[in-house]
Amino acid sequence: MTMPQDLPEVISVFPLPGALLLPRSRLPLHIFEPRYLTMLEDALKTPERLIGMVQPFEAPDGSDTLMTIGCAGRVTQFSETEDGRYMITLTGISRFRIVEEVEGFTPYRRAQVNWDGFDRDRAGKDRDPTFDRSRFMDLLHRFFAAKGFDTDWDTLKEADDELLINSLSMLLEFDPEDKQALLEAPSLATRRETLITLIEYALHGGNGDDLIQ
Structure with a gap:
């Protein structure tokens, strides 16, 4: 398990x-x-x-600020295009809490961060022992049908619980504040519960109407 002392105190933030x-x-x-x-x-x-x-948001005074909690990823793949752009893959390592932004001469933003409180992120796969997978897949079928989405259902059925919940949390289009709620969920079970709530809300049309059948 990666310990907080093995992680840098200052990181770049995107x-x-x-x-x-x-x-x-x-x-x-x-x-x-x-x-x-x-x-x-x-x-x-x-x-x-x-x-x-990290998610940005506009503060009441109009300034561009950052959510307190983000997630750090290690660059595990990258390739350069002929015109100098990069296609990269970040693999999530651990969430962090921003202590303060760091002023400097870099054109991008940096922050002093605290890794405490996120030991679960660095301890191996999370589990969700109360996950009713059959009921969740039924809900997902209804949601995808309502939205006109297509997917490889066999792949979804074979994915383990953490991969399934986390991939859907990352890929489905929700508002930034909803994405932040998924990020801040303290466990896989609470993230799954949050995801179900968001899907059910979307099926209601976001206004309390009857569910789309």
Whole structure:
């Protein structure tokens, strides 16, 4: 298990609305803005190769700020295109809590972070012993049919619980604050409960109408 003392106190942060990274999950990203190309190049020079994914939001005073909790991913794959862009994959390592943003000369944002309280992220696969998979798959069938989505149902059925719940949490389109709720769920079971609530709300049309059949 990776210990907090093995992780850096300051990391680069990538504020990307609606993008969710979870521990042990993989997030593909297309990097093309000059400041984030610099961020990637700097991350690749470090032994940890970490980039922190975090949700931005507009504060009441109009300033562009960051959610307190994000998730750091290690760059595990990357390839460069002919025109200098990068296709990368981040593999989620651990969530973190932002202590404060760090001023400096980098064109991208950095933050001092605290890794305490997220030991579960670094302890191996999470379990959900009360998961009613059959009932969940029925709900998912209804949701995909209502939205006109298509998927490889055989692959979904074969995925283990953590991979299934985390992949859906990352891939389905929810509002940034809903993505943040999925990120901050303290366990796989609470994330699954949050995901079910969001799917059921979407099936209601978000306004309390009868479920779409």
